[in-house]
Structure formats: C-alpha cells, structure tokens
Amino acid sequence: xxxxxxxxxxxxxxxxxxxxxxxxxxxxxxxxxxxxxxxxxxxxxxxxxxxxxxxxxxxxxxxxxxxxxxxxxxxxxxxxxxxxxxxxxxxxxxxxxxxxxxxxxxxxxxxxxxxxxxxxxxxxxxxxxxxxxxxxxxxxxxxxxxxxxxxxxxxxxxxxxxxxxxxxxxxxxxxxxxxxxxxxxxxxxxxxxxxxxxxxxxxxxxxxxxxxxxxxxxxxxxxxxxxxx
Amino acid sequence: xxxxxxxxxxxxxxxxxxxxxxxxxxxxxxxxxxxxxxxxxxxxxxxxxxxxxxxxxxxxxxxxxxxxxxxxxxxxxxxxxxxxxxxxxxxxxxxxxxxxxxxxxxxxxxxxxxxxxxxxxxxxxxxxxxxxxxxxxxxxxxxxxxxxxxxxxxxxxxxxxxxxxxxxxxxxxxxxxxxxxxxxxxxxxxxxxxxxxxxxxxxxxxxxxxxxxxxxxxxxxxxxxxxxxxxxxxxxxxxxxxxxxxxxxxxxxxxxxxxxxxxxxxxxxxxxxxxxxxxxxxxxxxxxxxxxxxxxxxxxxxxxxxxxxxxxxxxxxxxxxxxxxxxxxxxxxxxxxxxxxxxxxxxxxxxxxxxxxxxxxxxxxxxxxxxxxxxxxxxxxxxxxxxxxxxxxxxxxxxxxxxxxxxxxxxxxxxxxxxxxxxxxxxxxxxxxxxxxxxxxxxxxxxxxxxxxxxxxxxxxxxxxxxxxxxxx
Numbered sequence: 001x002x003x004x005x006x007x008x009x010x011x012x013x014x015x016x017x018x019x020x021x022x023x024x025x026x027x028x029x030x031x032x033x034x035x036x037x038x039x040x041x042x043x044x045x046x047x048x049x050x051x052x053x054x055x056x057x058x059x060x061x062x063x064x065x066x067x068x069x070x071x072x073x074x075x076x077x078x079x080x081x082x083x084x085x086x087x088x089x090x091x092x093x094x095x096x097x098x099x100x101x102x103x104x105x106x107x108x109x110x111x112x113x114x115x116x117x118x119x120x121x122x123x124x125x126x127x128x129x130x131x132x133x134x135x136x137x138x139x140x141x142x143x144x145x146x147x148x149x150x151x152x153x154x155x156x157x158x159x160x161x162x163x164x165x166x167x168x169x170x171x172x173x174x175x176x177x178x179x180x181x182x183x184x185x186x187x188x189x190x191x192x193x194x195x196x197x198x199x200x201x202x203x204x205x206x207x208x209x210x211x212x213x214x215x216x217x218x219x220x221x222x223x224x225x226x227x228x229x
Numbered sequence: 230x231x232x233x234x235x236x237x238x239x240x241x242x243x244x245x246x247x248x249x250x251x252x253x254x255x256x257x258x259x260x261x262x263x264x265x266x267x268x269x270x271x272x273x274x275x276x277x278x279x280x281x282x283x284x285x286x287x288x289x290x291x292x293x294x295x296x297x298x299x300x301x302x303x304x305x306x307x308x309x310x311x312x313x314x315x316x317x318x319x320x321x322x323x324x325x326x327x328x329x330x331x332x333x334x335x336x337x338x339x340x341x342x343x344x345x346x347x348x349x350x351x352x353x354x355x356x357x358x359x360x361x362x363x364x365x366x367x368x369x370x371x372x373x374x375x376x377x378x379x380x381x382x383x384x385x386x387x388x389x390x391x392x393x394x395x396x397x398x399x400x401x402x403x404x405x406x407x408x409x410x411x412x413x414x415x416x417x418x419x420x421x422x423x424x425x426x427x428x429x430x431x432x433x434x435x436x437x438x439x440x441x442x443x444x445x446x447x448x449x450x451x452x453x454x455x456x457x458x459x460x461x462x463x464x465x466x467x468x469x470x471x472x473x474x475x476x477x478x479x480x481x482x483x484x485x486x487x488x489x490x491x492x493x494x495x496x497x498x499x500x501x502x503x504x505x506x507x508x509x510x511x512x513x514x515x516x517x518x519x520x521x522x523x524x525x526x527x528x529x530x531x532x533x534x535x536x537x538x539x540x541x542x543x544x545x546x547x548x549x550x551x552x553x554x555x556x557x558x559x560x561x562x563x564x565x566x567x568x569x570x571x572x573x574x575x576x577x578x579x580x581x582x583x584x585x586x587x588x589x590x591x592x593x594x595x596x597x598x599x600x601x602x603x604x605x606x607x608x609x610x611x612x613x614x615x616x617x618x619x620x621x622x623x624x625x626x627x628x629x630x631x632x633x634x635x636x637x638x639x640x641x642x643x644x645x646x647x648x649x650x651x652x653x654x655x656x657x658x659x660x661x662x663x664x665x666x667x668x669x670x671x672x673x674x675x676x677x678x679x680x681x682x683x684x685x686x687x688x689x690x691x692x693x694x695x696x697x698x699x700x701x702x
Contacts, residue, residue: 007294007297190498193500196453
C-alpha cells in the first residue's frame with residue numbers, strides 16, 4: 001500500500017512511530033479551535049472606513065463599485081450600467097431568493113434568466129456572500145442558488161453585495177461561512193478584481209479567461225457604514 | 230521530463246550567448262522585484278508574517294503523517310477520492326486510470342509544476358488522451374513543445390515577437406495577415422481559442438497551492454481564471470498535489486496566502502483563490518461530478534529528518550529566482566529540469582540525485598538574496614552548501630577542483646605559510662596588472678576569466694591590514 005509506505009517513510013524521517021494518543025488529541029483540538037494568527041491591522045477600522053477600504057481596494061484591482069441606498073434600486077442600476085458600457089440588456093442571474101425577489105419587470109427591456117453561467121453569456125449577476133476589506137476581495141461560495149459558472153464564463157460579472165456583509169479580514173469571512181453554511185461548500189472563490197494575465201513579457205493585461213469587468217452593486221443596508229469618514 | 234542538469238555549464242554558456250533570451254530576461258528582471266518591494270512596503274506586518282509562515286509549515290511537517298491522514302479522511306467525507314502515490318509512475322498511472330474511466334479524449338489543465346515533474350502530459354499523449362494547457366504561459370510553452378522556464382511565469386524566456394510568430398503558426402484557421410497591435414490582442418486570441426477547449430474537455434487537471442486538513446479542500450491561486458474553468462466545467466476534476474502542500478486549517482492557509490501573492494507577483498492578493506471540496510452537491514447547477522486528489526510523494530518523505538527538510542516549507546512563490554543574479558543571467562532552462570533558481574538548486578538534487586544535479590548548488594554567488602526574500606525563511610544558501618559537501622564526500626567533483634581544494638586546505642592549516650602565499654599572490658597580481666584595475670585574463674585560469682575580469686587587490690592582504698589597524702588603536 002502506497003499510503004502506508006508514505007506514512008511510514010515520514011515517520012521514519014521524524015524518528016517516531018504513529019503519534020501517541022495524547023499528541024493526536026492536541027492536534028485535533030488545534031483543528032477544532034482553528035486559532036487565528038496575526039491579522040494585519042489595516043482592516044481593523046470603524047465600519048464606515050472599513051467599507052471605504054473595501055471599495056478603494058476593489059478599485060485598485062480594476063473593479064468598480066456602485067453604492068445603492070436600497071436593494072430595490074438594483075434592476076435600474078444594472079440596466080444603467082449595461083447601457084453605459086454598451087452591453088446588450090441581457091443577463092444570467094443567480095437563482096438566489098434575494099435576487100429573485102427584485103422587481104425585474106420594472107425594467108422591461110432587461111432580459112433576465114435565472115440559471116448557471118453559459119459560454120456565450122455577456123453578463124451575469126451573482127449574489128455575494130461577503131466582502132473582505134483587507135484586499136477588496138469577494139467571497140463567492142457555490143450553492144444551488146449561487147452557481148460558480150456565473151463567476152467565470154461571462155465577459156462582465158456583476159455582483160450583488162450588502163454593505164453589512166463587508167468584513168475586515170479573510171478569517172472573519174471564513175468564520176461567517178462556518179457559522180452560516182456549517183462547513184465548506186463544494187467551491188469557495190475569493191475574487192479580487194477582474195481576470196488578468198502577465199504572462200506576455202511580465203506586463204499586466206486584463207481579460208484573460210475569466211470576466212474582463214467586475215462591477216459590484218453595493219447595497220447600503222448598514223447605517224453604521226454610511227457615516228462618511 | 231528529460232534531465233539536462235548535468236550539462237548546466239554548457240546550457241548556461243548557450244543561454245548567455247542567446248540574444249532573444251537575454252532580451253527577455255533583461256526586460257522582465259526589474260518588474261517582479263519592484264512590485265514585490267512595493268507590496269511588502271504596503272504591509273507593515275510582512276516580516277512578522279514570514280515567521281508565522283515558517284512556523285506553520287514547521288508545525289505541519291513535524292506532524293505530516295497526522296495531517297495527511299486527516300486531510301484524506303475529510304476529502305472522503307466530502308465525497309472525493311484520494312490516490313496515494315509513492316512514485317511518479319504510480320501518479321501517472323493513477324491519473325491515466327481516472328481519465329480512462331471517465332472515457333476522456335481531451336483533458337484541460339491548470340498550471341501545475343508537479344504535473345511537469347511527473348510528466349503527465351507525455352503519459353496521457355502516449356495513451357491517446359490529449360492534454361491542453363490553459364494557463365496563457367503554459368499554452369504557448371505547449372505549442373512550442375518546450376518546458377516552463379520559471380515556476381510562476383512559464384514563458385519568462387519569450388518576447389512578444391515569439392508569441393505572435395507562434396500564434397500565427399499554430400492558429401492556421403485565422404487570417405494570416407491579422408495584426409497584433411497590442412499585447413491584449415494576443416491575449417484575446419488565446420482566450421477565444423481556449424474557450425472551446427474548456428467546454429469540450431472531459432477531465433480537468435489542476436495543481437494545488439495548498440491542501441487543507443481541516444476541510445479536505447484543495448486550493449488553487451491564479452490570475453487568469455483558467456484554473457477555475459478547468460476544475461469547474463469538466464465532469465471530473467483531478468487535483469495533483471505533493472504531500473508537503475498540506476496545512477492544518479483555513480486560518481493557517483490564509484496566513485500563507487498573505488505571503489504568497491506579495492512574494493510572487495507583488496500583488497496584495499491574486500485574482501482567484503479557490504477552495505475545492507468534493508464534487509457536485511445535491512441541487513448544484515454546476516461543478517464536477519467527481520473530485521480526485523492525486524497525492525504524490527516522489528522523494529519528499531525521504532527529505533524529512535535530513536538537513537533538507539526545511540526545503541519542504543517552500544510555497545513556490547518564485548521570489549528566490551526573481552531575485553537571483555544567476556537565474557537573471559542564464560534563465561530557467563539552463564538548470565535542466567523542472568525547478569530552476571535557488572529553490573531548484575536545493576530541491577533538484579534531492580529529487581533526481583546530486584550526481585546529476587551537482588552543478589546547480591555550485592551555481593550560486595551566495596549573495597543571500599534568496600533567503601532574505603523567502604516568505605517562509607528557507608535557508609537556501611546553507612542548504613546549497615550542504616549539497617556541495619555531499620558532492621565533495623561522494624567524490625563527484627572533477628579531479629582539478631579536489632586537488633586545488635586540497636592544496637588550499639594545506640595552506641589554510643598553516644597560517645604563516647598562508648600569509649606568505651597571499652602576500653606573494655597580491656604582489657604577483659599587481660605585477661601582472663601593470664597599473665590596470667582588473668585582469669581580463671589569468672594564466673592557468675582562462676576558463677574562469679572567459680566570462681569575467683578579476684579585480685586586482687587594491688591594498689595589502691586582509692591579515693596585514695588587520696594587524697596594522699590593531700597597532701594603530
């Protein structure tokens with residue numbers, strides 16, 4: 001058995017046999033407690049500044065953000081963004097209850113299909129689980145109502161995010177994931193800006209295999225985040 | 230993969246005389262350095278995080294058996310399968326078997342250095358399965374039938390002209406007179422070509438930057454999104470990973486992620502950092518049906534308990550090669566196997582033998598830059614010295630080197646004679662130089678002076694200078 005051969009070679013190198021029970025217990029306790037290490041101070045800020053840091057970092061990584069006072073403004077904001085970018089008024093939508101509940105009929109020109117992403121999609125709208133201010137990163141876990149392909153296949157990826165879901169550090173986002181989803185979904189993407197490559201002469205170009213544009217519709221549902229610094 | 234490490238000296242000489250390569254190296258050299266320095270400057274905690282990164286990896290390696298078993302159990306709990314492979318042959322067979330059972334005709338691939346090490350592509354091709362590299366750099370390398378020259382920038386050795394020529398040669402269905410006005414036109418063509426491949430593939434093979442014991446997840450880090458398309462669209466996902474990739478928890482992983490992108494490309498965070506755990510869940514609209522982890526040893530377990538154990542901390546960021554004056558002069562292909570630069574000079578002898586790779590740890594100026602930028606503080610120069618010792622012990626060096634070392638040692642053990650000899654050497658060099666500051670050639674050492682000048686000693690010997698200063702005090 002290769003498994004046994006590998007494990008015994010490791011133990012031989014470590015000059016010991018299988019771990020004694022008390023040491024195993026200690027390691028299992030470490031896994032269960034999953035202690036945090038040093039978290040950079042940059043994201044420990046009052047709410048309003050934390051949200052501002054998130055936005056600043058998204059923009060630094062070539063994404064864009066539009067703040068909306070209410071989720072009901074999302075269909076209009078989507079329509080306006082597509083028109084401004086000269087994109088067809090058509091999008092694939094994550095079948096998430098919060099997005100499905102929006103009144104898309106208020107924008108009759110907009111064709112909206114709730115489904116997974118397809119290769120020919122120009123535009124998608126995903127439901128964001130959390131935002132991480134530290135680096136302007138979106139956490140997008142997979143679920144039946146959050147298909148992964150929406151993050152990858154369209155040319156333009158739109159993401160719905162509530163300001164109350166913006167956290168400071170990655171650790172906080174994973175704790176939220178553990179608390180709300182009870183474990184790891186099949187796929188968790190941490191997305192920081194649109195797709196890019198520097199493989200040609202180490203020079204950065206946007207729009208490799210993933211979306212060329214990343215636009216976040218940020219719904220200001222957190223009063224504490226509104227008081228502008 | 231064919232090993233040309235024994236011919237390092239010839240490889241290096243050819244590389245130094247290759248104008249295309251020198252142009253590419255000259256262009257790329259500064260970019261990574263500056264971006265890394267800026268990213269590090271933006272994070273005041275970076276130095277403290279290096280210690281933490283080192284400690285996390287040391288803790289994991291000290292309990293590697295436990296964390297691998299825990300990882301495997303959690304992969305299986307999430308519905309995935311782990312294939313433990315002792316050797317490269319076992320790993321190739323495991324990958325082929327999964328592909329055959331999936332009835333695969335084409336396989337898309339994310340960038341993976343372990344795949345290069347194992348020779349997965351050649352093995353699949355030999356059995357009628359077509360592997361398609363999807364990372365932009367890997368894609369052109371595959372078109373050229375070459376190997377990567379850098380662990381995170383596979384096409385480091387190429388110039389824009391090469392890209393244009395290769396794309397015209399390979400994409401014959403497109404207008405031969407099309408114009409590549411910008412780099413992004415090259416990128417757009419690759420995107421369009423590869424989109425079709427992503428959709429057609431039966432199996433997707435990625436590497437893994439980390440494996441997480443706590444959750445049974447494999448983690449990939451990319452900027453392009455090709456790795457994500459590779460692991461999301463086909464029916465089967467295979468993650469290839471060597472055993473030292475495991476870390477205990479998500480918290481351990483993100484601490485290392487804070488170091489990885491900054492050290493590698495100088496980004497604060499890469500565009501896509503993705504955690505995969507098992508196959509498609511009930512109700513999911515996408516994602517692979519099957520999730521396999523091919524867990525590869527291939528010589529790593531033998532490094533544990535030796536003076537090379539610390540090399541297993543490596544997170545493959547490439548900072549060491551980006552900062553290495555030797556790599557910057559001769560490029561990655563000169564090293565003759567998968568891993569170039571300082572990390573390759575330490576790892577390659579461990580994996581293919583010091584008899585084949587003995588030149589690599591000697592190709593160092595010991596400037597120490599590699600260790601000073603390593604995000605997990607691997608003492609690379611010290612380990613290159615260990616390899617030199619082993620090489621000496623095993624009588625692998627040429628006779629002349631051994632004789633000269635023995636001669637030097639004989640003098641070094643006799644301080645009075647040694648001082649006399651160095652005084653004589655200083656005088657002789659000055660005589661030879663006749664007022665010049667450097668000697669372009671030396672009798673009996675033409676090999677050494679072919680590529681460099683020897684600066685002529687400007688004062689007395691060190692010992693004479695030291696003694697004079699002591700007297701002055």
